[in-house]
């Protein structure tokens with residue numbers, strides 16, 4: 291017998307990690323969509339993604355494969371992600387309901403309500419700066435009472451996140467004239483992401499973690515045999531065991547008081563926040 295969302299089920303969702311949450315979704319029977327689905331589709335992507343995409347619900351192919359946006363609409367979404375400088379590895383993609391409504395009908399209000407705690411928990415775990423709604427049903431969660439035809443491509447701050455309303459990619463497949471409109475909307479996305487970075491500065495703890503992560507990534511680049519060979523002053527790969535103080539004496543760190551050279555200028559274009 292499964293738990294209802296009003297008893298232990300809700301508590302389990304509220305404290306679940308992403309892998310626990312996905313496992314719960316795959317066996318969930320909280321609404322009638324569980325009776326007709328082949329596979330539930332929790333979502334996929336980077337669990338620390340800066341941008342989270344929320345669609346409507348799985349379709350035929352998604353239901354078979356258990357992955358979001360894998361059909362024709364998925365191919366179009368991949369193109370749109372690329373326009374925005376993103377991909378499936380750096381973003382997180384999910385839906386309002388995790389199981390396919392039969393015949394691709396609209397999800398019913400009680401199904402959206404039953405599935406909402408999973409979406410809430412995903413948002414809490416990922417903590418994205420930007421949420422992109424794909425279609426009417428996810429838009430309704432962040433832009434209640436609005437019409438997608440009037441607000442597509444626009445953004446609004448909701449509960450400390452930048453929320454951007456986009457047409458569902460499938461709309462561009464059904465209506466060719468909309469495809470270019472959707473592409474144009476996605477071209478604006480990097481601007482919204484940058485605005486969100488400025489508006490929602492990371493906490494001191496998050497900033498520290500990101501600086502540490504970026505330092506690690508930088509050291510991996512320097513010690514990676516293929517890249518070390520092209521970095522003039524980088525130590526040989528076997529010098530990996532040098533003391534931490536020596537490791538800091540890599541290009542760009544030798545004297546913090548010296549003006550940056552051309553190479554530093556290139557590094558300066560990288561943004562970690």
Ligand code: SF4
Nearest residue numbers: 318321324389404405
């Ligand atoms: S749609 Fe959501 S609430 Fe309904 S069975 Fe699937 S996972 Fe559970």
